[in-house]
């Protein structure tokens with residue numbers, strides 16, 4: 001019999017890419033959205049899988065509603081990809097961010113616990129939890145030191161998952177995901193803001209400049225399709241374990257911007273300015289992961305890293321060459 005998965009928050013970048021991956025291996029995929037009637041599911045549409053994902057309306061913090069859905073769908077595995085995912089926006093809406101992330105995690109875990117069924121649960125955690133990692137990077141043994149409402153909530157959610165695992169014997173894990181990008185990202189994240197900004201300037205749609213915030217940051221940017229696949233593998237492992245999912249490679253935002261503008265034949269320094277209104281009240285200077293444990297236990301390695309990653313993002317924006325060219 002084929003496996004059944006439920007992706008909570010299926011319309012975002014990660015939910016859609018995970019749905020694509022699970023469908024490719026023959027898994028039956030159900031997904032949730034808070035308001036499916038108002039949700040265009042653009043990412044599922046772009047991937048050509050909208051008709052193959054069975055969508056349900058569900059608020060994950062409502063464990064009674066989740067329980068009814070679990071009874072109807074009977075999933076083997078549940079992935080939690082719901083809730084507010086922008087660190088920047090979490091400073092403007094701290095309470096909503098913390099409530100939505102923690103509420104969804106507890107709502108889902110409680111509903112799974114009540115079923116008594118052997119449903120496996122993977123939670124999307126964040127490398128933000130570690131705060132400053134330094135160039136040596138963070139792994140599963142690094143203490144958490146969150147610096148944003150978003151990171152506070154993700155850290156609390158990760159410990160909630162661990163507590164349910166230890167207290168109730170659930171197969172429940174957190175993938176501690178560092179930055180992971182794709183053409184499906186909205187422009188509130190810096191990678192798509194830069195790549196699409198460079199494309200518009202190159203096409204003459206705007207004269208620029210592109211206004212960014214803090215250019216002095218270093219991140220561990222990976223390819224989202226690969227990072228979500230690590231979540232899938234974590235639920236197929238012999239035993240439940242929280243794992244860092246990262247490339248292990250550090251790159252500065254300046255390097256990212258230089259590569260993105262160069263991909264469109266432009267010199268970034270002529271088109272980018274740093275402005276205070278895009279700075280965060282608190283930012284992490286260096287955030288890098290050490291993914292050795294994921295390689296050991298899952299055989300998972302991030303194949304796409306900087307600078308190839310920028311090339312792929314830029315390629316996705318180029319118009320197709322005319323036939324015969």
Ligand SMILES: C[C@H]1O[C@H](OP(=O)(O)OP(=O)(O)OC[C@H]2O[C@@H](n3cnc4c(=O)[nH]c(N)nc43)[C@H](O)[C@@H]2O)[C@@H](O)[C@@H](O)C1=O
Nearest residue numbers: 085087126127128178179188189190191212213214217278
């Ligand atoms: C691991 C973690 O990864 C992501 O969080 P993020 O790192 O905050 O991602 P971002 O693309 O918003 O910012 C990256 C860096 O770039 C700086 N930056 C400069 N200028 C702009 C700017 O204009 N816009 C933005 N958004 N950032 C800017 C900004 O200050 C920050 O230092 C999410 O997936 C999150 O869900 C997650 O868990």
